[in-house]
Amino acid sequence: MKPIGVVKKVDELGRLVIPSLIRDSFHMEVGDLWACSYKRSYLLLEPAEEKSINSRTIDRLGRLLIPHQIRQEYLLEPGDYVEFFEVEGKIALKKITKTSCQVTGETGVPVYYLADNKIQVSEKGLDILYQDVKTLLNK
Numbered sequence: 001m002k003p004i005g006v007v008k009k010v011d012e013l014g015r016l017v018i019p020s021l022i023r024d025s026f027h028m029e030v031g032d033l034w035a036c037s038y039k040r041s042y043l044l045l046e047p048a049e050e051k052s053i054n055s056r057t058i059d060r061l062g063r064l065l066i067p068h069q070i071r072q073e074y075l076l077e078p079g080d081y082v083e084f085f086e087v088e089g090k091i092a093l094k095k096i097t098k099t100s101c102q103v104t105g106e107t108g109v110p111v112y113y114l115a116d117n118k119i120q121v122s123e124k125g126l127d128i129l130y131q132d133v134k135t136l137l138n139k
Contacts, residue, residue, distance in 0.1 A: 001042070001085040001086070001087050001092055001094075002085060002086045002087075003083065003084075003085055003112075003113060003117075004021075004022060004083075004084040004085060004086055005084075005112060006019050006021065006022065006083065006084040007081050007082070007083050007084075007096065007110040007111070007112060008081065008082060008084070009079065009080070009081050009110070010066070010071075010076060010077070010078055010079065010080050010081075010082065011063075011078060012078045012079075013065065013078070014065055014066050014067075014068065014071050014076075014078065015059075015063040015064065015065045015066070016063065016064055016066060016082065016093070017061070017062055017063050018058065018062050018063070018064055018091075019062070019084075020062065022084055022091065023058070023062055026091060028058050028062075029058065030057075030058055030059065030060050030062075031057050031058065032047065032057060032058050033047070033048040033049075033050075033051060033055050033056070033057055034046065034047060034048055034055060034056060034057070034058065034064060035047070035048035035052065035054055035055045036054050036055070036056065036064075036066055036067055036070045037054060037070070038070050038073045038074050039092075041094065042085070042087075042092045042093060042094045043066065043070060043074055043076070043082075043092065043093040043094075044087065044090055044091070044092055044093075045064070045090065045091040045092075045093065046090045046091070053067065053069070054067050054069070054070060074095065075095070076095055080095055080096070081095070081096040081110040082094060082095055082096065083096055083112070083113065096110060096111060100120065101120060101121055101122035101124065101125040102119055102120050102121060102125070103121050103122070103124075103125030103128050103129060104122055104124050104125045104128065106122050106124065106125070109122045109123075109124075110122065110123075111125075112126065
């Protein structure tokens with residue numbers, strides 16, 4: 001799995017905003033049909049040929065409703081955060097269960113996984129690391 005570096009929150013209706021970066025990369029358009037499936041440790045989104053119980057369309061705001069049955073199987077609740085990955089040219093979603101930043105110590109915030117999932121960093125932590133790297137490179 002290749003991390004895309006995007007974390008999003010599932011809304012109260014089970015919808016997920018698919019960021020424009022991802023919609024553009026995967027050629028997702030409003031009204032396109034996408035199938036959702038549950039794999040061992042992640043959800044998989046892929047273009048669907050026909051409508052089924054686990055397929056949904058992209059709405060005009062770039063949202064995709066994760067089917068109720070899939071959310072139940074994956075224990076995905078409103079308010080949970082998921083990180084986007086690419087797996088074999090498809091979109092994978094992985095629920096974020098550890099939500100503490102190893103740089104700032106913040107807890108309960110969305111984190112990005114770096115260095116092959118060895119480091120968890122919040123947005124604030126990324127800013128700190130970015131400034132530190134810039135300082136080191138300018139020496």
